[in-house]
Amino acid sequence: MVISGQPVRDAKRSFTLLLMRDALKELLAATGPLIDLAIEEDIGSGDVTSQAILDANTEGIGCIASKSAGVVAGLPIAEAVFHRVDPSARFVRHVDDGQEVVPGEVIAEATGPVRSLLSAERMVLNFLQRLSGIATLTRCFVDAVATTNTRILDTRKTVPGYRILDKYAVRMGGGHNHRMSLSDMILIKDNHIEAAERFTTAVERARKRHPGLPIEVEVRNLIQLEEALRVSPPLTRILLDNMDLETMHKAVLVAGGRVPLEASGNVTLENVAAIAQTGVDFISVGALTHSTPALDLSMTLCRGRSQQRRRDLHARIKEAKKILGKGLVILGHHYQRDEVIAHADFRGDSLELARSACETDAEFIVFCGVRFMAEVAAILAKPGQHVLIPDDAAGCYLADTAHIDTVRAAWDQLTAAFGDAYDEVMPIVYVNSSAALKAFAGKHGGVVCTSGNAEKILRWALTQRPRVFFLPDQHLGRNAAERLGFASREIHLWDLGQPPDPTAITQAKVILWPGACSVHRRFYPEHVQTVRAKRPGIRVLVHPECSAAVVDLADAIGSTSQIIEQVDAAKAGTTWAIGTEFRFVKRLQSKYLEQTILPLADPAPVCRTMSQITLENLASTLELLAQANLRDEITVDAETARWAKVAIEGMLAL
Numbered sequence: 320m321v322i323s324g325q326p327v328r329d330a331k332r333s334f335t336l337l338l339m340r341d342a343l344k345e346l347l348a349a350t351g352p353l354i355d356l357a358i359e360e361d362i363g364s365g366d367v368t369s370q371a372i373l374d375a376n377t378e379g380i381g382c383i384a385s386k387s388a389g390v391v392a393g394l395p396i397a398e399a400v401f402h403r404v405d406p407s408a409r410f411v412r413h414v415d416d417g418q419e420v421v422p423g424e425v426i427a428e429a430t431g432p433v434r435s436l437l438s439a440e441r442m443v444l445n446f447l448q449r450l451s452g453i454a455t456l457t458r459c460f461v462d463a464v465a466t467t468n469t470r471i472l473d474t475r476k477t478v479p480g481y482r483i484l485d486k487y488a489v490r491m492g493g494g495h496n497h498r499m500s501l502s503d504m505i506l507i508k509d510n511h512i513e514a515a516e517r518f519t520t521a522v523e524r525a526r527k528r529h530p531g532l533p534i535e536v537e538v539r540n541l542i543q544l545e546e547a548l549r550v551s552p553p554l555t556r557i558l559l560d561n562m563d564l565e566t567m568h569k570a571v572l573v574a575g576g577r578v579p580l581e582a583s584g585n586v587t588l589e590n591v592a593a594i595a596q597t598g599v600d601f602i603s604v605g606a607l608t609h610s611t612p613a614l615d616l617s618m619t620l621c622r623g624r625s626q627q628r629r630r631d632l633h634a635r636i637k638e639a640k641k642i643l644g645k646g647l648v649i650l651g652h653h654y655q656r657d658e659v660i661a662h663a664d665f666r667g668d669s670l671e672l673a674r675s676a677c678e679t680d681a682e683f684i685v686f687c688g689v690r691f692m693a694e695v696a697a698i699l700a701k702p703g704q705h706v707l708i709p710d711d712a713a714g715c716y717l718a719d720t721a722h723i724d725t726v727r728a729a730w731d732q733l734t735a736a737f738g739d740a741y742d743e744v745m746p747i748v749y750v751n752s753s754a755a756l757k758a759f760a761g762k763h764g765g766v767v768c769t770s771g772n773a774e775k776i777l778r779w780a781l782t783q784r785p786r787v788f789f790l791p792d793q794h795l796g797r798n799a800a801e802r803l804g805f806a807s808r809e810i811h812l813w814d815l816g817q818p819p820d821p822t823a824i825t826q827a828k829v830i831l832w833p834g835a836c837s838v839h840r841r842f843y844p845e846h847v848q849t850v851r852a853k854r855p856g857i858r859v860l861v862h863p864e865c866s867a868a869v870v871d872l873a874d875a876i877g878s879t880s881q882i883i884e885q886v887d888a889a890k891a892g893t894t895w896a897i898g899t900e901f902r903f904v905k906r907l908q909s910k911y912l913e914q915t916i917l918p919l920a921d922p923a924p925v926c927r928t929m930s931q932i933t934l935e936n937l938a939s940t941l942e943l944l945a946q947a948n949l950r951d952e953i954t955v956d957a958e959t960a961r962w963a964k965v966a967i968e969g970m971l972a973l
């Protein structure tokens with residue numbers, strides 16, 4: 320069986336997140352006194368139960384697992400607690416901070432005297448559950464605004480003494496930190512202005528006393544906003560306090576990008592997307608740290624059961640593969656878990672994988688990826704081939720931003736504007752989309768594109784019709800359009816909340832659907848600036864689903880295949896910061912030991928839905944298959960498949 324790319328060698332050196340060292344040092348320094356306090360209050364003069372019942376020499380393994388889906392944060396603290404309680408305890412992480420886990424997933428194991436493990440258990444879980452809860456809630460807010468340019472900020476509403484820990488957890492969730500304390504930024508609120516009597520007096524006094532500090536001013540209405548915008552030199556940021564959506568939208572228009580705006584007050588998961596749609600730059604959310612539910616974690620003594628369970632699952636998968644023989648092909652997307660991709664016959668990008676599998680004579684294709692990838696394989700499958708996915712709920716954030724009904728409604732608006740949209744606009748649909756959207760492109764004379772050929776397809780499309788409707792990834796579309804030399808007035812971002820502006824869409828050559836990938840959206844320009852400052856000479860290589868602001872600062876862009884090609888062709892000793900999914904970057908480092916390869920961001924984003932494919936559900940899918948049970952089959956109805964194939968083959972013919 321051919322495996323795409325080079326075989327993955329065993330990593331001979333550990334994958335060190337060099338960029339995280341400073342943050343880690345700060346975290347552990349802040350945690351030290353809290354661990355002392357926790358030991359004093361929880362163990363007191365001794366853990367009488369464990370000491371009475373357990374022999375001091377009995378060794379064991381404590382498995383820490385998540386009972387629900389969430390984002391992990393605080394593993395370095397967990398390790399520090401075990402070591403403080405018993406320096407002989409050994410700690411192994413199965414995931415990294417910032418990574419999403421599924422229910423039942425073992426996130427770490429501690430080995431050592433059972434007495435010590437049980438004495439440390441509650442403290443470890445208290446730290447981990449709180450921090451993971453904050454990271455999980457933050458990720459929900461971050462994902463809710465991922466199609467916009469808005470960033471989620473924390474506040475000072477943290478547990479006293481936990482400021483550094485709570486804010487670390489916010490970063491692990493993908494959020495950003497507001498000021499750490501009253502000393503590192505000037506934030507002039509209502510009460511300050513009232514005490515100073517005049518707004519300008521407050522600003523002047525603050526500036527005079529602390530000329531080097533950033534300065535933010537709170538405003539409650541558009542009159543105060545105008546006044547704040549008149550301040551010269553401009554303020555660092557303006558805080559829109561408790562404004563309704565309409566006023567906020569007006570505020571964004573009035574500010575016109577002169578000063579970044581932050582929305583604050585009564586922000587919930589229900590309204591955060593609507594607030595972000597107004598165009599504000601930041602949204603601060605007190606709930607991230609003051610009302611966060613803990614992530615449900617537990618520690619059980621597993622006496623090696625966790626490793627045995629993994630070994631059993633690997634054995635079950637191998638056995639099922641043996642039974643199915645040449646009738647089975649397993650596909651592993653580049654972003655898949657290590658333990659799952661280890662069983663793949665082919666590794667690669669979605670379309671490349673689907674095409675490779677469909678060229679084989681295998682009757683069953685098991686796709687360890689996300690749903691749209693399995694749909695592509697089902698569309699391209701030969702008669703008699705069946706495509707399965709171990710978890711049919713493994714969707715894609717980006718694909719889900721373009722529901723076919725919403726797209727059809729937008730097309731109707733384009734038809735109303737142009738008389739006949741078919742003659743005026745060509746739909747180009749990125750392969751990371753539903754089968755229905757691909758079929759929509761096929762029916763309307765459009766084609767599919769990939770992250771590797773978006774520019775070429777866009778160039779071709781514009782020789783066929785006056786303009787392109789690019790769906791669903793706004794960033795891939797914008798990056799391709801900018802590389803083709805289009806000016807910003809020729810690139811129009813579709814606004815789902817407003818009727819289309821006839822002048823803007825008439826002027827546009829490229830109309831972008833406002834979708835985005837929740838993974839690539841988490842790379843920011845400051846990540847590029849930070850790696851360059853820390854490691855001069857580093858080459859920054861990013862995926863084209865990253866925002867144009869990131870792409871503009873990078874040395875190069877590339878799809879996953881193109882990233883591999885560039886690293887492969889580089890001289891030994893080259894240092895890279897790569898802006899794409901973490902597991903793929905980590906495996907690149909394992910493969911190219913002669914290069915230094917770092918993730919661009921800290922924490923490096925992981926695709927949550929890809930993580931839904933586990934050894935457990937892969938084993939279950941294969942075992943059912945071995946019994947001729949097609950429970951996990953993905954099917955696409957004939958009409959949708961026919962038109963989607965037209966769009967895919969249209970691209971392949973170019």
Ligand code: SF4
Pocket residue numbers: 654689714715716717718751836837838839900926927928929
């Ligand atoms: S990385 Fe982004 S585009 Fe790819 S499957 Fe995950 S959410 Fe979808």
